[in-house]
Structure formats: structure tokens, C-alpha cells
Amino acid sequence: MTKKQSFATVFESLVMPHMAMLYKVAWRLTGRPDQAEDLVQQLMVKLYPKTGEMQKVEHLGSWLRKVLYREFVDSLRKRARRPEYFPADSSDINNLQSDVDDPEVLAERAGDRERVQRALDLLSRDDRTLIIMHLLEGYTLAELQEIFRVPKETLKTRLRRARARLKKNLSQ
Amino acid sequence: MECRDIREKIFEVIDGNGSVEKNEMLSAHIAKCDLCRRFYADAVLDRRLSRTLRDLPTPEPAPDFATTAVQYAVDIHRFRRRRSFFAGVAVAVLMLVAGISLVTGLINPAIQRADVMIPVGGERTVQIMIEAAAPRANAKLDIAIAGDVMLKGYAGRKRLQWQTDIRRGKNFLALPIQLHDSAGGQVNVRYAYDNAEREVSIQVRAEKTGAAQT
Numbered sequence: 001m002t003k004k005q006s007f008a009t010v011f012e013s014l015v016m017p018h019m020a021m022l023y024k025v026a027w028r029l030t031g032r033p034d035q036a037e038d039l040v041q042q043l044m045v046k047l048y049p050k051t052g053e054m055q056k057v058e059h060l061g062s063w064l065r066k067v068l069y070r071e072f073v074d075s076l077r078k079r080a081r082r083p084e085y086f087p088a089d090s091s092d093i094n095n096l097q098s099d100v101d102d103p104e105v106l107a108e109r110a111g112d113r114e115r116v117q118r119a120l121d122l123l124s125r126d127d128r129t130l131i132i133m134h135l136l137e138g139y140t141l142a143e144l145q146e147i148f149r150v151p152k153e154t155l156k157t158r159l160r161r162a163r164a165r166l167k168k169n170l171s172q
Numbered sequence: 173m174e175c176r177d178i179r180e181k182i183f184e185v186i187d188g189n190g191s192v193e194k195n196e197m198l199s200a201h202i203a204k205c206d207l208c209r210r211f212y213a214d215a216v217l218d219r220r221l222s223r224t225l226r227d228l229p230t231p232e233p234a235p236d237f238a239t240t241a242v243q244y245a246v247d248i249h250r251f252r253r254r255r256s257f258f259a260g261v262a263v264a265v266l267m268l269v270a271g272i273s274l275v276t277g278l279i280n281p282a283i284q285r286a287d288v289m290i291p292v293g294g295e296r297t298v299q300i301m302i303e304a305a306a307p308r309a310n311a312k313l314d315i316a317i318a319g320d321v322m323l324k325g326y327a328g329r330k331r332l333q334w335q336t337d338i339r340r341g342k343n344f345l346a347l348p349i350q351l352h353d354s355a356g357g358q359v360n361v362r363y364a365y366d367n368a369e370r371e372v373s374i375q376v377r378a379e380k381t382g383a384a385q386t
Contacts, residue, residue, distance in 0.1 A: 044242055045249070116224045120225075
């Protein structure tokens with residue numbers, strides 16, 4: 001076995017056990033199977049030269065998950081073509097009031113998988129990303145701040161707006 | 173107890189699957205504090221959403237997706253090393269590997285560059301390999317030609333654009349490049365799918381030939 005083959009084999013043995021998890025996370029972020037595959041493949045190409053570094057990572061699954069988030073956020077940032085990913089403007093927050101005022105009704109609807117999936121699909125890609133990372137993956141504001149590299153207040157505003165949109169979608 | 177403490181308690185109760193209503197102190201505070209009541213409603217909603225989101229079904233990727241994606245990463249890096257060896261060397265056929273599936277989501281195209289040497293008045297076929305992890309419908313191809321080069325069969329054409337479907341796996345685009353003058357030229361191949369773009373820039377230079385060669 002050549003040195004290059006060994007390197008490839010090591011890379012494969014490191015990432016293969018995590019591919020299903022990475023695809024799942026990528027799908028949640030993108031909401032589209034083809035984009036999820038693209039995102040994971042894009043990540044693999046970037047990771048291959050870092051095989052040595054990956055060998056030293058203790059919790060590789062968590063590490064890979066975080067790198068995937070960064071990759072996704074970077075691609076969003078490039079797509080947005082703006083230096084700051086999140087606009088701080090919250091002027092439309094009042095227009096995002098839910099049609100359903102009763103918190104219990106909303107909470108009940110939040111337990112309906114189909115309804116939640118629909119509400120999620122109606123969100124913009126940016127909002128969806130925040131909701132998934134915060135509510136599903138459990139990232140705190142401080143962690144999100146590190147990943148998105150934006151001021152905490154901006155992030156809070158953005159998150160508040162994303163949740164308001166999700167609630168509005170749930171109430172429809 | 174301050175609102176901040178109340179909210180911490182609310183989290184504790186919800187995380188422990190308890191009921192705030194059963195906690196006298198919390199329910200009394202919530203009954204009279206609008207902000208904490210809203211906070212409590214949001215916290216319940218968030219927890220419920222988190223659970224539901226975790227339960228949402230995820231579609232399965234293509235059966236060989238994991239193997240293909242990993243192998244692709246290995247191949248593309250191996251090729252990059254190999255390409256640097258061939259760069260600038262006169263080869264009859266130059267293979268460029270590019271992966272359209274890699275760049276979905278990127279606006280700024282990743283540009284690959286390569287040099288190809290052709291004798292003045294001669295022709296070489298450059299093959300561009302586009303390897304895709306999944307089929308792509310209506311990918312846009314755009315070829316721009318500059319300088320004293322042309323594509324055989326397209327005399328005088330400086331721009332060629334068309335749409336095509338890309339199959340899963342390896343796709344080949346053969347470009348029969350002719351060089352007319354020692355100044356050389358350039359052929360840029362750009363292909364796009366959705367918002368993804370990739371560009372291959374081929375710099376055509378004149379190959380120095382012996383006296384016997386025309």
C-alpha cells in the first residue's frame with residue numbers, strides 16, 4: 001500500500017462513520033436533498049487535506065458537525081454578497097405577530113410534525129438555519145455568535161425575528 | 173425573587189418535564205408579570221418545537237452517496253497534485269477535473285487554471301471532466317474565447333452558450349482548440365447549476381517547434 005493510499009484510507013475510515021449524521025444535518029439546514037449532498041461533498045473536499053488534524057480530534061462527530069455548520073454559513077455569506085450576514089433591522093417585527101394568540105394552541109401545533117415541517121419550509125434559508133441551529137442542535141447564542149461572527153445583539157434580533165416568522169407560519 | 177431568577181426556574185421546571193402551573197411561586201409570578209408569562213409561553217413553544225424537529229423524518233441520501241463523496245474528495249486532491257506535474261507540459265490531451273456538485277451555494281466561481289501548449293497552426297483537444305455526485309438538469313455552459321485561438325468547427329465564434337443535462341458520475345467536454353498565432357489566447361469554460369458556478373480557464377500558449385515543423 002502506498003503512502004497516498006494510506007492517507008486516503010485513513011481519511012475514509014475517519015469520515016465514513018459520520019456520513020449519515022452529516023447528511024442528516026445538511027438536509028435539515030438546506031431543506032433539499034441535492035443541496036445536502038452538495039454541502040457534504042464540498043465539506044469532504046475541504047477536509048481531506050486535514051486528515052492528520054482529524055486524527056487528533058477527540059470527539060470527531062461533534063467537530064465535523066461544527067465544521068459543517070461553518071461551511072454552510074460561509075456559503076450563505078458568499079451567496080449574500082454582503083459583509084455582514086444578518087441585518088440588524090427589526091422594523092418589521094411587529095408585522096410578524098402570530099395570527100393565533102393562544103400560546104397553548106401554538107404549543108399544540110408545535111407538536112404536529114407536518115405542520116412544523118410546513119412552517120419550516122416557509123422560512124427563508126437564513127431563518128431556517130438559525131432555527132435549526134438554535135432549537136434543534138441546541139447552540140447557545142454565544143456559540144452561534146462564534147459561528148456566524150456577528151454581534152450578539154444582531155444575532156438576538158435575527159433569532160427573535162426568525163422565531164416570530166416560525167410562529168406566524170405555525171398559526172396559518 | 174426577580175424576573176431573572178424566575179426565568180431560570182422556568183427553564184429548570186420545563187427541562188425536568190415539570191409543570192410551571194404546579195409550582196405555586198412561579199404560577200403566582202407569571203399571573204401578574206406579562207414579560208415572564210410571554211417568556212414562559214415561548215420557552216414551552218421552543219421545547220415543543222425542539223422535540224418535533226428532532227422527530228422530523230430525514231430522507232435517505234443515494235445508497236452510494238457516502239462512498240462517492242469520500243472517493244470524490246480523494247480523487248480531486250490526487251488529480252490536483254497530478255495536474256501540477258503536467259502543467260506547462262505539451263500533452264496531447266489535457267484532462268481537467270471539476271466538480272459542479274461541489275459548488276452549489278457559492279456565487280463566486282471557483283476557477284481552475286491550466287496551460288496548454290499548441291504549435292502555431294496546430295490543434296489539441298482539451299477534455300474537461302465534470303464529475304457530479306447527482307444528475308443535474310439544465311446546467312448552463314458558457315465558453316468564451318479570446319486571442320488567436322478558435323474551436324475547430326466554430327470559426328469566428330468567440331462565445332458559445334448552451335444548456336445540457338449532466339449525468340451522475342463523469343461527464344466529458346472535448347474542446348478541439350486551434351492556435352493561429354504565437355501570441356496565444358485563452359478559452360474560458362464556465363458552467364453553472366442553480367447559483368453555483370465553476371470556471372475553467374485554459375491559457376493557450378505557442379509551443380516552440382523545430383525547424384522542420386510547420
